[in-house]
């Protein structure tokens with residue numbers, strides 16, 4: 001079973017490229033951001049707590065996120081594998097995922113890191129903010145999300161580099177160009 005991690009800063013194209021990769025490799029798309037937004041939309045108390053974190057540009061606490069993700073994986077019907085979009089986002093989450101997958105026979109992990117210039121990230125997210133309705137697509141929260149990415153999320157790269165499971169992709173250019181780069185980088189690996 002493949003666990004393909006789509007990694008990158010806010011606005012780097014994780015969701016966009018996941019849609020194309022799901023189609024090509026017949027994988028199940030698991031976006032922690034989408035899971036959290038669904039919980040918010042349900043109007044639950046948990047959703048209200050989650051909304052506080054997201055609209056301020058902060059991460060949801062590791063424990064809450066890890067248990068949500070593992071429950072979701074366990075409840076997914078048979079699949080060829082998963083695209084993990086937005087998880088792991090801290091080294092603690094990466095370690096938890098590694099522990100979880102070590103207990104599953106035949107689990108294979110690969111991380112794809114989308115590298116995009118900061119100005120381009122901001123301009124993509126501001127543009128999306130015109131129509132997305134996402135409470136975190138405004139300049140102030142975008143800047144906070146980018147800061148959190150630098151300090152808490154980026155170190156996850158080194159965790160996977162050390163394991164030889166890291167592929168760096170130039171995430172600048174058209175959606176199709178980037179998709180072709182990912183497919184090429186995955187050749188022979190998955």
Ligand code: AP5
Pocket residue numbers: 008009010011012013014015016017032033034036053054057058059060061065085086087088089093124125127128136145171172173174175178
């Ligand atoms: P999440 O929903 O994961 O958001 P994010 O990481 O901030 O990333 P985005 O979804 O904004 O961007 P993306 O990389 O998917 O890019 P997209 O394809 O949309 O997380 C939201 C929040 O939830 C977090 O801040 C945190 O609070 C919480 N959370 C989630 N996971 C968590 C975890 N594991 N632990 C703790 N907290 C967690 O593209 C962006 C835009 O650009 C789109 O409009 C798209 O159409 C456009 N675009 C894409 N590619 C291109 C291109 N090549 N050229 C031009 N435009 C492009």
Ligand code: MG
Pocket residue numbers: 014015016031033
């Ligand atoms: Mg996304």
